[in-house]
Amino acid sequence: MTDGRVGTAVEGLAELLWHAVVTRDEPAALRLVAGAADAGADAEALLLDVVAGVQHRVGTEWAANRISVAEEHAASAIVDRIVASLAGRSAPSPRPRAPRRGPVTVACVDGEWHALPARFLAELLTLRGWQVDFLGAHTPTPRLIAHLHQTNPVAVLLSASIPTHLPTAHQAVTAVQSLGIPVMVGGAAFAADGRYARLLNADAWAPDARAAADLLAQGLTGHRTRQRQRQQIDDLPHLADQEYTFIRQNRTLLVRQSLAALEERWPAMRSYSTTQRERTAEDLAHIVEFLATALYVDDAALFTAFTGWTADILTARRVPAHSLRLGLEILADQLRDYPRALAFLDAATDSLPAPHIHPGPGLTA
Incomplete structure (x- = not known):
């Protein structure tokens, strides 16, 4: 199938899924995704281009006042259950089985309740063979650090969607790096160009889930971790x-x-x-x-x-x-x-x- 036909198929499925989600027809939504998986749809495309694409549209429609807050919450809950259904499937995929890779931790920073972006990333990394601990929404930094002491992952990936969580994200980045573990950050809070990730001295920043997975596969050097153990007012003198x-x-x-x-x-x-x-x-x-x-x-x-x-x-x-x-x-x-x-x-x-x-x-x- 040509790229054009694949793109058309994805767009068509996304439109059908959008209709099912926005009308709160969860059984239909689950059937659509299961049917696509059974038919051999690429797992990553199904997760990111179709399901995540529908979730992005949910947010856009809410901001334009074309759906209510309640409708947005209901749609997001359905999307979350769709992701769970995909995670539990063993449907065939055109991609070869990914090699088994090391442990990583994915979490939302303290106070961040928008967990779906991080969950999409966690599922993508699992598809690519990583051993993923997904800690979910609103992960207090002390609990994150306690978890890392037990698991010692090769990297931590932190998500924040709302800029007001940047000070908390800074604290989490600093705390994780103090353990010698490199940190990648992502999400709308860090700006479209990642400027706030650099300001807060994260080891890496990615604009989306695919980019994050690609960077992780290349290896995070952790050079910022080794060179910058102390941050806060030293790195932000304006404070x-x-x-x-x-x-x-x-x-x-x-x-x-x-x-x-x-x-x-x-x-x-x-x-x-x-x-x-x-x-x-x-x-x-x-x-x-x-x-x-x-x-x-x-x-x-x-x-x-x-x-x-x-x-x-x-x-x-x-x-x-x-x-x-x-x-x-x-x-x-x-x-x-x-x-x-x-x-x-x-x-x-x-x-x-x-x-x-x-x-x-x-x-x-």
């Missing part, structure tokens, strides 16, 4: 100004004060329901968390990208994006003595649409 630490430690107070300022500057908020106030508090908390993370990596672009994405989400949900500007201005009023934070807030505010304040129920709904 000496304590702005990240202040905002991180006072985030609850900043959110509370911002809520009070919102109510004062926009009297209509006084009639908010409890649910609306809670949603607004959550919105402000996200803003503070992303600002703190941008300060940690000293990159205003991370915060500006978040506020731009938030504005797009607001627009898709028919919530006036101008309301975001008000939240940023109020937060800036509280951080006048913190020049880096103020510069990041000003840059993000300047990137938003011209002011036309008309907040809905919550800054980011």
Whole structure:
């Protein structure tokens, strides 16, 4: 079969699987994948191009407000069970049996609940012959280290999808490297070009599961592990100004004060329901968390990208994006003595649409 025909077959199967997943027809979804596996479909293509492709589409459709949060969760749960069904199969594949390789550990960093990207990687590595310990979502660093003491893998692969987990990822990378074990990182948190992986001194970064598996097969030298046992403030000298630490430690107070300022500057908020106030508090908390993370990596672009994405989400949900500007201005009023934070807030505010304040129920709904 030519590459073109293979691509068409994959696209057709992916479309059928998408329909089954989004309509919550789990039996049909499982039958489609099982049928493809029984027919001799390439295992990697089935896993990554079809199933992972459908999961990526789930996220895209949620961001565009074409499916709800509940529908996104239901679809992701079905995809997770599809992956489990593939992992338990012994269906034939055109690929020769992979040689048996050494032990590796795959995990999500502490606080990261988006486990599917890491699970796709774990299943791919298993297909390629690695002995994989998949620790799943939200792996606290002390538990990860305890596991590594027992298993001594040749490498650890850490996943993080949300940038606010970069400080925790840094701690995990440092802790694993202190054992002399090289670390590869991946996921959207590290940016499309891997800039934050390099900043945090990971031994390797991969943009996707296939690239990660290929790099692992080549061998991780661990040169960063041997040369850089101490990181944190030594490698991130900008943290000496304590702005990240202040905002991180006072985030609850900043959110509370911002809520009070919102109510004062926009009297209509006084009639908010409890649910609306809670949603607004959550919105402000996200803003503070992303600002703190941008300060940690000293990159205003991370915060500006978040506020731009938030504005797009607001627009898709028919919530006036101008309301975001008000939240940023109020937060800036509280951080006048913190020049880096103020510069990041000003840059993000300047990137938003011209002011036309008309907040809905919550800054980011």
